[in-house]
Amino acid sequence: MRIAVPDFVSSTFIPLIAAKELGLFKEEGLDIEIVHIPALGDLEAVRDGAVDFSAGPAHSPLVIFPQWRGVKLVATISQGTPWRLAMKSGLGKRGEIEAVKGCRIAVDRGPERVFRHLLQQAGIDIERDRVELVPPQSNNAGVSFGVAAARALADGKVDGLWANVLGCELATHLANAEVIIDTRRGDGAPGAANYSFAALATTESKIEADPECVEAVVRGLVRAQSVIRHEPQRAAEVVRKLFPPVEAELMGRILARDADFYRPSIPASAIDDMNRFATAVGLLSFPVPYEQVVATQLQYLWSR
16 A cells, blocks of 8 residues: 655654554554655556555645546645745744745745735735745755755745745744744635645545555554644654654654644535635636545544
8 A cells, every 4th residue: 555745854744654653554454655756746646546545735636636526535634734934034024924025935836826825815916026936956855845945045045935834943943034924823814724734635446446445544644643642752753763853853843832733634614715725726616515525434533
C-alpha cells in the first residue's frame, strides 16, 4: 500500500509519518510505503493506480478529478488552511496583509491558488500592487517548500513566504520573521480558515474494491493523530529521528502548540467553505453536496 506525500520534512503530514514509524499502520495489518511525489503528480499517480492514497491540500483533487468525480476525501490530516504568511520583521504587523505590497513572496504552485484568492479578497491586485510571487527551489528531495522558502528569506532572496507552519517557524528562527496572516486563527476574509485543509484522498474505485484496507489506513491515521494530541513525546521521538536538528526542535514546539489541529473529522462547514473557494477560482462549476466530496461511510472511524 502506497501513500504519496508532497514532502517529508513538514509539519503538515507528520501524522502519516508517525503512523508508519510508530508501527500503527503495521498494527492495523498494513504494509505502508510513504513516497515523495511533488504536488499534483501525486494525484495523477492516484488516478493512474501508481499509488493508493494522496496526502495534500483538500482542494487539489479537483485539478485531476473534475467536479469530484471518481475521488473522495477519507479524513483530515490537519485541520484548516495549512499555510501562513510570514514576512521580514518590520514589514507589517499581525493581520496587515497589505504588507505584501511591493514585496517578493515565496509561494509554491499548490498553495499559490489559495494565496492569490486571499489577496483578492483583501482588495490586493498582484500587478497593480507589485506583488511578485516566486518559487524558491530545494535541491533536497522530500524537503518541504516551506523549509526551502524560509532559507530563501534568511538569505535575502525574498521578503516573505506563504508556506506551511514549519516553514514559517523556521523563517522566524533564522531571520526573525513575523507571522502576519494565520487563517486558522481568524486572519483573512470570512471562510479563509477553510479555503483548504490537509486531507487524505483516494479513488472511489479503491474504496469499493478494498474497503477493509481503506478503513485500516484511516484507523492508523486517527491513532497517530491521537498520539500527537495525548502523547506528544512519542511523536517528538519520530521527529527527532527523521528531521534535521533545527527543524526537529521547531517541530517539537509546533506539536505542543498546534496538537488540537491534528484531528480526522471533515466538518460540513469546512466543505462548504472549500466549495465556495473552489467555485470562485474556477475549480468547481458549482458547489456540490458533502457526500460527493467525502467518503461518508468512513465517518464512524473519525471518533475512535
